[in-house]
Amino acid sequence: MKQIHLSELNVSSFSLFNYQWCLIGVAGDxxxxxxxxxxxxxxxxxxxxxxxxxRPSRYTHVLLERDDHFTISFFGQQHRPVLNYLGTISGRDKDKIAECGISYHVNQGALYFDDAELIIKCKKILTQPLDEHRISEDIKRLMYPNGDVHTMVIGEVEEVWIK
Ligand SMILES: Cc1cc2nc3c(=O)[nH]c(=O)nc-3n(C[C@H](O)[C@H](O)[C@H](O)COP(=O)(O)O)c2cc1C
Structure with a gap:
């Protein structure tokens, strides 16, 4: 992968998250x-x-609380089964990354997936639980019938890597 300047990144945030999905990676603790x-x-x-x-119920939530950095990694469609797996199984129960065999390395407390198309490394600058009283009733009914209201985490972009 090669590191690029942020200004060279030409992507749509909408399609990246909603259609391509990503892996939120942590590697501090x-x-x-x-x-x-x-x-x-x-x-x-x-x-x-x-x-x-x-959501607070995610093991990643616990780890994000402790760590100063996180990465988000986007992959080609061939990795969709891995993303499905890592989005269903919790790392609390097993070493799910080792189990699915996806290759990675860790550098200064940040997780880099070797086969990603795009990796953005961030420094955590805000952790903010969403206030459920300020969420519209229709969204609350749909998204939070059992609570577990998301925490918003904002990271400052420190590095951008592309394939
Ligand atoms: C396509 C897809 C998208 C997801 N998006 C989110 C999300 O944005 N936020 C969230 O809290 N969980 C999301 N999840 C669920 C977590 O990835 C899932 O609960 C995962 O097993 C948590 O792992 P962990 O316990 O090791 O952190 C998503 C799952 C899938 C399959």
């Missing part, structure tokens, strides 16, 4: 990753940022 399809790329506090939404 423990290596783990989970599939995510909700998120965005944008600007905040004059910084390029990544926003992700993680």
């Amino acid at each position: 423990k290596v783990n990753a989970m599939t995510a399809s909700w998120g965005g790329l944008g600007t905040l506090w004059n910084k390029a940022v990544v926003t992700i939404y993680v």
Whole structure:
């Protein structure tokens, strides 16, 4: 993979998250990753940022609380079964990354998947549980019948890698 400047990145945040999905990766205390399809790329506090939404029940949520960095990785369609697997099984129960055989390396507490098409490494700058009282009733009924309301995590973009 080669590292590029942010200004060279030409992608649609909508199709990336909603259609391609990504892996949110952590490697501080423990290596783990989970599939995510909700998120965005944008600007905040004059910084390029990544926003992700993680339910408290996810093991990744626990690890994100402790870690200073996370990565989001996007893959080609051939890796869809791996993303389905990592989006169904919890790393709390087993070393799911080793089990699915996807290759990766860790550098300075960040997780890099070797076969990704795009990796964005972020420094965590905000962790904000969503206030369920401020979510519209129809969304709440649909998305949170059992609570477990997402935490919004915002990371400042530190590195962009493409295949
Ligand atoms: C396509 C897809 C998208 C998902 N998007 C999210 C998401 O944006 N936020 C979230 O909290 N969970 C999402 N999940 C569920 C987690 O990936 C799943 O619960 C995972 O097993 C959590 O793993 P962990 O317990 O090791 O963190 C998604 C799952 C799939 C299959």
